[in-house]
Amino acid sequence: MPQADGQTATDWRQTLLALFERRVIAMLFLGFSAGLPLLLIFSSLSLWLREAGIERSAVTFFSWAALGYSFKFVWAPLVDRLPLPLLTQALGRRRGWLLLAQLGVAGAIMLMALTDPAGGESALARMALAATLLGLTAATQDIVIDALRIESAPPRLQALMSSTYIAGYRVGMVVSGAGALYLAAWFGSTAEAYSYSAWRDTYLVMAATLGVGLITTLLMREPETGQRLARPYPGRDYLHLVMVFVVVAASFVGAFFLGAPLFAAPAGDALLRFALEVTHLAAAIAVAATLGWALVRLGLLERRLARETWIEPVADFFSRYGLRTALLLLALIGLYRISDIVLGVIANVFYQDIGFTKPQIAAAVKTFGVLVSILGGLLGGILATRFGVMRILLLGALLSALTNLVFVLLAHAGNEPLLLYLAVSADNLAAGLASAAFVAFLSSLTSISFTAVQYAIFSSLMTLLPKVLGGYSGSLVDGLGYPGFFVFTTLIGIPVVALVWRAGRLLRDAP
Structure with a gap:
């Protein structure tokens, strides 16, 4: 397939040598820094809270602290346009924001470490606040690293930088997941004998590991576009920008949560529930957008700054590709990961249902599977650099769909460890390869003038529909059975292959 994204194929020697370029290696360390916070909000924190005697219903509410990852596109325009006092001048636009985000991540983890959730409602509230702060600062770190990756290197290196970033991200998740649990146990906390000091020390160690990202940020170079693209405005205009953003964001959150009862659907009607959830989200966005437009019309924000921050990034994408191509690209972005994400939501439940124990699942999925996904990511980056991103994007879409058929064999065979490892290998290798090519593809679609906001929109869109549909995986399994469900996840991946080819x-x- 011709190279439509500006990347040209290279020979094997050039490709392998590029793996050792300073910018490619830097993405490995920044990926580690980005992958570290996620499980400190989810699985590791959940176990800490359960050992501290917190009710299961309260534990699950803490997952909302990670909503910042899903809605990071909302404040990504501020990262693109807002200079930071002292930091922007000293480090540049991207590194200044990255340092601030990393310090925020480390500070939030330390605040969690210094809070004992067993200390009553006030302590639990402080933990919730710290977890929410961690979600917001970690999502901001992701925004900046994505922009930095795209702006730091030419298109020929983007696939490799994507693959090393993903590899580092996976390692960071292993450290904050399995590593944190191991440390807590080693320091002396168990389900039978809760020890706050053990979890405190574990989270302090996790905060210290952020030093990897901090050192990388200080040592790496600011992209050449960093200073040049920042158009100066008076300080009060930037202050007004932040104030309007806070009001609009608060209106979105309020409309979304307060309007939830209006979009409630009867249990069991999966299609109606899905349609109502989409309408619910669209209504909240409409409320926030209308309020933002009204504030600008009232003169509370300079119109040119508002247009550059929120309107031009979207308008630029449609003007560069045209309406037809832009809509097809957005459809591809929203559907590319649908096959593996929908399956992944219920995969662990499936393993348990056919008789595998928790230690077997942990060994196969959390250890072996992560290693295979890292290998798949590196392989995807190398192949995309060698043969071009679009070819490997097509291969990744095809493999992501077809490898789900291995789960059909596992569903019929039942408790067969060899087939379990075969399914995990196929799934993670395909997902790693596809992810590396897809991240490089998304990077190629962004404009250097709006890198942070456009990539944040793309990365939020790529998981929105698959995660929403994944929420109904249980209902689909109830209706289709496991073999039928896995065939379904294969079939919904086939149109993605056609979308890649057409794109x-x-x-x-x-032109």
């Missing part, structure tokens, strides 16, 4: 043709023929 490649349109991008190749575009």
Whole structure:
């Protein structure tokens, strides 16, 4: 397939040598820094809270602290446009924001470490606040690293930088997941004998590991575009920008949560529930957008700054690709990961249902599977650099769909460890390869003038529909059975192959 995204194929020697470029290696360390916070909000924190005697219903509410990852596109425009006092001048636009975000991540983890959730309602409230702060600062770190990756290197290196970033991200998740649990146990906390000091020391160690990202940020170079693209405005305009953003964000959150009862659907009607959830989200966005428009019309924010911050990034994408191609690209972005994400939501439940124990699942999925996904990511980056991103994007879409058929064999065979490892290997290798090519593809779609906000929109869109549909995986299994469900996840991945092929043709023929 012709190279539609500006990346050209290279020979094997050039590709392998590029793996050792300073910018490619830097993404490994920044990926580790980005992957570390996620499980400190989810699985590790959940276990800490349960050992501290917190009710299961309260524990699950803490997962909302990670909503910042899903809605990071909302404040990504501020990262693109807002200079930081002292930091921007000293480090540059991207590194200044990255240092601030990393310090925020480390501070939030330390605040969690210094809070004993067993200390009553006030302590639990402080823990919730710290976890929410961690979600917001970690999502901000992701925004900046994505922009930094795209701006730091030419297109020929983007696939490799994506693969090393993903590899580092996976390692960070292992450290904050399995590593944190191991440390807590080693320091002396168990389900039978809770020890706050053990979990405190564990989270302090996790905060210290952020030093990897901090050192990388201080040692790496600011992209050349960092200073040049920042148009100066008076300080009061930036202050007004932040104030309007806070009001609009608060209106979105209020409309979303307060309006939830209006969009409630009867249990069991999965299609209606899905349609109502989409309408619910759209209504909250409409409320926030209308309020933002009204505030600008009232003169509370300079119109040119508002247009550059929120309107031009979207308008730029449609103007560069045209309406037809832009809509097809957005459809591809929203559907590319649908096959593996929908399956992944219920995979662990499936393993348990066919008789595998928790230690067997942990060994196969959390250890072996992570290693295979890292290998798949590196392989995807190397192949995309060697043969071009669009070819490997197509291969990744095909493999992500077809490898789900291995789970059909496992569903019929039942408790067969060899087939379990075969399914995990196929799934994670395909997912790693596809992810590396997909991240490089998304990077190629962004404009250097709006890197942070456009990539944040793309990365939020790529998981929105698959995660929403994944929420109904249990209902689908109840209706189709496991073999039928896995065939279904294969079939919904086939149209993605056609979308990739069509997108490649349109991008190749575009002027």
